[in-house]
Amino acid sequence: xxxxxxxxxxxxxxxxxxxMNDVQMHYCPGCxxxxxxxxxxxxxxxxxxxxxxxxxxxxGCAVFAYRYLDIDWEEAAHGRAPALAxxxxxxxxxxxxxxYQGDGDLGCIxxxxxxHALNRGENITIIFINNAIYGMTGGQMAPTTLMGMKTxxxxxxxxxxxxxxxxKITEMAAQLEGTAYVTRQSVQSVAAIRKCKKAIRHAFENxxxxxxxxxxxxxxxxxxxxxxxxxxANKWMEEHMxxxxxxxxxxxxxxxx
Amino acid sequence: MGKMKGAVVVDENRCKGCSLCVVACPTHSLALxxxxxxxxxxxxxxxxxxxxxxxCTSCAMVCPDGCITxxxxxxx
Numbered sequence: 001x002x003x004x005x006x007x008x009x010x011x012x013x014x015x016x017x018x019x020m021n022d023v024q025m026h027y028c029p030g031c032x033x034x035x036x037x038x039x040x041x042x043x044x045x046x047x048x049x050x051x052x053x054x055x056x057x058x059x060g061c062a063v064f065a066y067r068y069l070d071i072d073w074e075e076a077a078h079g080r081a082p083a084l085a086x087x088x089x090x091x092x093x094x095x096x097x098x099x100y101q102g103d104g105d106l107g108c109i110x111x112x113x114x115x116h117a118l119n120r121g122e123n124i125t126i127i128f129i130n131n132a133i134y135g136m137t138g139g140q141m142a143p144t145t146l147m148g149m150k151t152x153x154x155x156x157x158x159x160x161x162x163x164x165x166x167x168k169i170t171e172m173a174a175q176l177e178g179t180a181y182v183t184r185q186s187v188q189s190v191a192a193i194r195k196c197k198k199a200i201r202h203a204f205e206n207x208x209x210x211x212x213x214x215x216x217x218x219x220x221x222x223x224x225x226x227x228x229x230x231x232x233a234n235k236w237m238e239e240h241m242x243x244x245x246x247x248x249x250x251x252x253x254x255x256x257x
Numbered sequence: 258m259g260k261m262k263g264a265v266v267v268d269e270n271r272c273k274g275c276s277l278c279v280v281a282c283p284t285h286s287l288a289l290x291x292x293x294x295x296x297x298x299x300x301x302x303x304x305x306x307x308x309x310x311x312x313c314t315s316c317a318m319v320c321p322d323g324c325i326t327x328x329x330x331x332x333x
Contacts (some may be wrong), residue, residue: 006263006329008330023320024271029274034322035307230276
């Protein structure tokens with residue numbers, strides 16, 4: 001069988017999601033953002049919500065998310081994405097509303113908005129990319145930076161006496177009455193990507209069924225900020241991040257017992 | 258049972274040469290180009306072993322930039 005015989009429209013098994021625009025993404029090579037963007041695009045298309053989805057993009061690396069996915073977007077002020085999503089969902093209850101935020105946007109400046117939106121049980125989904133560093137501004141310490149991890153603003157490693165402890169936001173969210181589904185996922189391997197896609201689908205369905213607010217933390221890499229190759233960054237994440245940020249569902253009020 | 262044969266088409270100008278697909282491929286069919294780069298200067302990914310690919314789509318799934326299209330056909 002020749003290569004030309006295999007490359008036929010009928011044999012197509014995987015391509016870039018249709019909702020993803022052809023414009024080149026500005027992310028660094030190997031950045032986890034691209035994989036999560038693809039998953040969001042695939043889930044929205046599978047749910048048939050292409051014309052009824054509103055995303056809220058953050059301030060941070062994902063600030064240009066509105067250029068990459070062909071859905072409706074709002075651009076929030078720094079950290080205020082959950083507040084904006086609350087407004088969108090209350091005005092258009094038949095729309096799928098989600099925010100896409102990083103650890104600096106959600107865990108630092110936007111922590112109050114995030115916790116209150118989750119606690120109110122707004123029917124939105126918050127996708128939280130946790131790469132333990134401020135990627136866009138040049139690799140400064142974030143609230144989720146691990147103990148001993150070196151960044152531009154803690155060059156000798158994060159010291160709890162000076163900087164406090166890494167914030168486990170997802171564990172906090174699981175304690176709130178308003179949340180329906182709280183989970184922590186990752187996208188470093190094919191198996192992890194499949195699980196993350198399932199989690200996004202479950203959260204989106206919850207928010208459309210009025211079950212409450214949903215938080216999906218995706219433990220991610222920032223190979224530029226960590227100063228590693230993409231492959232090494234994935235390994236480093238598996239070895240160091242998962243010990244502190246345990247992967248799995250923390251709360252699922254819809255789980256079948 | 259017929260064997261599955263796959264083919265990978267890479268959007269070479271979109272690829273940033275992160276090599277995550279090279280590591281993810283179970284049949285070691287992919288490699289970064291040597292001696293040539295795309296218009297942004299990245300050594301892009303290429304299917305080097307045309308026979309081994311089974312069309313499992315692992316490479317395409319881990320690709321952060323959606324550069325990879327996969328085709329699969331059952332061998333007669």
